Amino acid sequence: MINLAGRDILNGWGKFLFTGIGLGLLIGVTLSMAGIYRGLVDDGRVLLSNGGADLWVVQRNTLGPYAEPSNVRDDAYRALLGVKGVAEAGNVTYLTMQIEDQGKDVRVMLVGFQPGHPGEPGYLVAGRPITRSHYEAIADIKTGFRLGQRIRIRRHEYTVVGLTRRMVSSGGDPMVFVPLRDAQEVQFLKDNDALVNERARSAANPAFNRPAVPGLLEAVQASQASSRTVNVVMLRLAPHADEAIVASDIRRWKHLEAYTRADMDEILVAKLIATSAKQIFMFLVILAIVSAAIVAFIIYTMTLNKVREIAVLKLIGARNRTISAMILQQALGLGAIGFIVGKTAATLWAPIFPKYVLLLPGDAVLGALLVLVICALASIVAIRAALRVDPATAIGG
Amino acid sequence: MAAAIEISGLTKRYGVGDAAVDALKGVDMVVQPGEVVGLIGPSGSGKSTLLKCLGAVIEPTSGRMALAGEAIYDNGWRVSDLRALRRDRIGFVFQAPHLIPFLDVTDNVALLPMLAGMANTRARARAREMLAALDVGHRAQARVEQLSGGEQQRVAIARALVNQPPIILADEPTAPLDSERALAVVRILNEMAQRFSTAIIVVTHDEKIIPTFRRIYHIRDGRTYEEAGEGRAA
Numbered sequence: 080m081i082n083l084a085g086r087d088i089l090n091g092w093g094k095f096l097f098t099g100i101g102l103g104l105l106i107g108v109t110l111s112m113a114g115i116y117r118g119l120v121d122d123g124r125v126l127l128s129n130g131g132a133d134l135w136v137v138q139r140n141t142l143g144p145y146a147e148p149s150n151v152r153d154d155a156y157r158a159l160l161g162v163k164g165v166a167e168a169g170n171v172t173y174l175t176m177q178i179e180d181q182g183k184d185v186r187v188m189l190v191g192f193q194p195g196h197p198g199e200p201g202y203l204v205a206g207r208p209i210t211r212s213h214y215e216a217i218a219d220i221k222t223g224f225r226l227g228q229r230i231r232i233r234r235h236e237y238t239v240v241g242l243t244r245r246m247v248s249s250g251g252d253p254m255v256f257v258p259l260r261d262a263q264e265v266q267f268l269k270d271n272d273a274l275v276n277e278r279a280r281s282a283a284n285p286a287f288n289r290p291a292v293p294g295l296l297e298a299v300q301a302s303q304a305s306s307r308t309v310n311v312v313m314l315r316l317a318p319h320a321d322e323a324i325v326a327s328d329i330r331r332w333k334h335l336e337a338y339t340r341a342d343m344d345e346i347l348v349a350k351l352i353a354t355s356a357k358q359i360f361m362f363l364v365i366l367a368i369v370s371a372a373i374v375a376f377i378i379y380t381m382t383l384n385k386v387r388e389i390a391v392l393k394l395i396g397a398r399n400r401t402i403s404a405m406i407l408q409q410a411l412g413l414g415a416i417g418f419i420v421g422k423t424a425a426t427l428w429a430p431i432f433p434k435y436v437l438l439l440p441g442d443a444v445l446g447a448l449l450v451l452v453i454c455a456l457a458s459i460v461a462i463r464a465a466l467r468v469d470p471a472t473a474i475g476g
Numbered sequence: 477m478a479a480a481i482e483i484s485g486l487t488k489r490y491g492v493g494d495a496a497v498d499a500l501k502g503v504d505m506v507v508q509p510g511e512v513v514g515l516i517g518p519s520g521s522g523k524s525t526l527l528k529c530l531g532a533v534i535e536p537t538s539g540r541m542a543l544a545g546e547a548i549y550d551n552g553w554r555v556s557d558l559r560a561l562r563r564d565r566i567g568f569v570f571q572a573p574h575l576i577p578f579l580d581v582t583d584n585v586a587l588l589p590m591l592a593g594m595a596n597t598r599a600r601a602r603a604r605e606m607l608a609a610l611d612v613g614h615r616a617q618a619r620v621e622q623l624s625g626g627e628q629q630r631v632a633i634a635r636a637l638v639n640q641p642p643i644i645l646a647d648e649p650t651a652p653l654d655s656e657r658a659l660a661v662v663r664i665l666n667e668m669a670q671r672f673s674t675a676i677i678v679v680t681h682d683e684k685i686i687p688t689f690r691r692i693y694h695i696r697d698g699r700t701y702e703e704a705g706e707g708r709a710a
Contacts, residue, residue: 080590081583083576090578391574394533395635396563396591470562471533473574474524474647 083392083401084408087385098377099413103420105373106450109366110425111432113442116359118435123347125245127340129201130171132313133322135338136329143338144173144311145249146351151335153263153309159335162328164320169196170309172262175252178222178230185222187255188248189232191262197313200256206241213261217241219253221433232257233265249351251434259309267306277303367453374417375457378410382461386468393470403462407455414454418447478545480509480642480675481530486539487698488525499525500536501698507675509544509642512666514686515679517695523679524647526695530677531566531645532558544642563591567636567644567674571651573628575620575635581607582616585634592639606634609671610664626657630664637668644669646678655684662688 088095126145136159137149156168172191177184192198194209200217206226209215216237218224228239237257246254257265269277278300281287287299314337316322326337338346382389389402422443429436488500499522507513517523528534530541532548532555541549543565548555555561562568575584585603590596607613610630615623623631629649636644646665650658662678662685669676680686692703 081579081587081596083578086583087578387574388576388578391570391576393559394531394562394568395588396559398559398591401591469533471528473570474528474531474533474568 080401082408083405084412087405088409088412095409095413096416099416100420102370102373102377102413102417104424105366105370106417106421106446107424107428108421109363109370110421110438110443110446111429111436112359112362112366113446114425114429114436114438115432115434116356117437117439117442119249119251119352119355119359120348121437122245122247122251122435123249123352124344126247126249127343127347129246130198130313131201131315132169132197133316133320133340134165134314134326134329135343136312136314136333137310137336137338139334139336141336142346142350143336143343144171145343146346149310149336150308151310151312153259153307155333155335156312158333159312159314159329162325162333164316164325164328165314166317166320167197167315169193169198169313169315170259170311171198171313172259172266172310173248174262174266175248175250176232176265178232178255180223180228180230185224186252187218187222188250188252189262189265190254190256191259191266191309192256193259197315198311200241200243200246200254202243203241204244206239208241209256209258210240212258214238215240215258217243217256219246219255220244221247221253222255224255230255232261235261237261245435247435249347263306263309267308268304274304367449370417370450371453371457374410374413374454375460377413378406378454378458378461379464381409382406382465385465387473389465389468390470390473393468394473399466402465406462406465407458410454410458410461411451414450417454418450421450422446477509479506479542480511480544480673481505481507481677482540482542482545483530484540486526486529486541487537488522488529488534489537498698500529500539502539503695503698503700505693505700505702507643507677509673509675510669511691512662512669512676512678512689514689514692515677515695515700516681516686516692521695522698523695526700527645527647527677527679530643531568532561560592563588564639565641565643567639567641569629569632569636569644569646569649571648573620573625573632575628575631577620579620580616581612581618581620581623581631584620584631585638588635588639603634603638606638607631609668610634625652626660629653629657629661633661633664633668637672637674640672640674642673642675644674644676646676648680648682649678650680650682650685658682658684659688 135143137143138151141147141149153170156170159165159168174189176189178187214235214237216239218239220242224239226239229236281299288296322339326339329335329337483503483505486500486503490497490499529536538551582600582603585606586599589599589602604616607616612627612630615627650661665676694701
């Protein structure tokens with residue numbers, strides 16, 4: 080038996096192909112949305128794994144450095160190193176801010192870390208690690224900064240000495256790593272006017288400026304101008320140490336919150352990006368419905384354009400299943416073209432998205448199956464219309 | 477030899493009660509194998525209804541129809557698969573050729589035997605034979621839109637004949653053609669009827685071809701009247 084669907088497609092291949100391309104671009108957008116969601120999750124997981132930490136210690140009753148503000152004294156790491164099972168500790172600060180680059184603002188997450196300790200960038204793709212105590216930076220390549228470039232962060236200029244990749248915040252902002260002290264100054268130190276104002280307020284406060292206690296006012300003012308807090312202390316555990324037990328000990332004895340990797344994964348994926356995920360899921364659902372409606376409309380229109388041929392086919396004895404198969408095969412063919420175009424488009428335009436778009440092969444397979452199912456369902460309307468065509472219409476009268 | 481088609485007392489009523497319309501009021505008709513008869517009547521006389529009943533597209537209300545001696549309708553269908561009946565035992569030629577535009581000429585003709593379950597190669601070979609018999613063998617690979625109106629109608633006749641049915645129903649087959657081509661189509665129908673012993677009923681208004689029929693059935697107000705005579709045929 081001749082493949083009627085194939086012959087019809089070949090007869091009007093241009094129209095069919097352009098329709099498939101149009102549908103494919105829509106499918107490409109749908110696949111990209113799924114890729115953006117996967118990218119969000121993957122960014123979060125890369126963020127956790129690149130820091131090299133096993134435990135994240137944060138201010139009590141907070142969800143940690145990525146989901147909620149957290150302040151921990153920067154000498155807490157000494158006490159944490161004393162906890163059984165802790166091998167290494169590193170203070171880390173996080174601050175989302177704008178950095179000016181050649182007249183344009185670049186939104187980044189500024190990370191303060193201690194070189195050689197947990198929290199440093201996982202790897203470099205160019206340049207070298209930070210070797211000086213101040214004013215050197217390592218930037219994610221998504222910032223657009225170049226090696227040797229000098230960037231201004233608040234009061235000081237920093238030289239970009241290294242470039243890294245896939246180091247972004249849960250919001251997708253690329254990271255800039257600077258020495259911890261510099262980051263603390265950026266994050267916690269007030270500007271000059273605020274300091275002068277604060278000093279004046281302290282001097283006018285009789286509780287701090289007691290004539291009988293020399294040196295008290297200076298000590299208070301010095302503490303106001305210093306920054307002794309960090310957002311998180313990252314811990315690397317000794318081999319065979321049980322992270323749950325270590326976390327429990329820290330909660331009990333150090334009055335701090337400790338999260339394991341699984342906890343942080345849960346916070347990032349289930350809490351922090353949950354709203355974004357729902358938003359993307361809604362888009363996916365809407366796009367799937369729109370795609371189904373478009374396929375249904377296209378196949379329905381194509382079928383209505385063939386009413387006379389269908390009537391003739393029925394009159395000369397074609398069975399309903401022959402006609403249904405023709406329409407179904409065309410719908411599936413349209414879906415197949417659409418998927419190939421959509422997958423290709425999504426792959427090609429993924430790198431130009433500002434956020435990481437992760438297109439997983441499994442998602443592509445699932446997407447292909449969904450497209451085919453949607454096309455098959457969408458063809459039902461057209462098949463019903465075709466089966467209602469009266470063969471007598473071919474005779475006329 | 478049994479008549480190719482034999483109809484007696486065929487009626488068709490549309491609607492019920494006061495709104496009922498009797499389109500056919502007891503049609504009688506006999507057409508022998510190899511015979512080409514005309515079916516003529518004004519608009520609304522019941523021509524199309526009779527054609528649809530004969531073509532097993534609509535069900536008559538009462539009466540009897542037999543194809544090659546076998547009753548297909550006797551106050552109810554006597555065959556279970558009307559599609560197979562239309563495919564294997566009735567050929568159709570329409571006013572417009574109604575060829576399938578996405579199939580080439582050969583496959584338009586071969587489609588019927590393929591639908592009947594014949595292998596593609598055999599069906600195409602038979603289609604080419606039929607196209608050659610109708611002098612359009614040289615257009616076998618052409619696309620439908622590349623054919624002239626006359627060629628398209630010949631291909632349509634080849635399609636109607638390819639399963640060698642006992643009867644072909646032709647609905648105004650010459651309407652879009654000029655006199656010369658219309659007469660050529662009628663000549664072909666006569667030749668094919670003789671060659672394949674197929675009875676052909678031609679519904680027509682076309683004054684040019686009416687004189688060519690040896691026998692004519694007039695249909696008026698749902699009844700048929702036969703007109704025949706030795707001197708009728710051209």
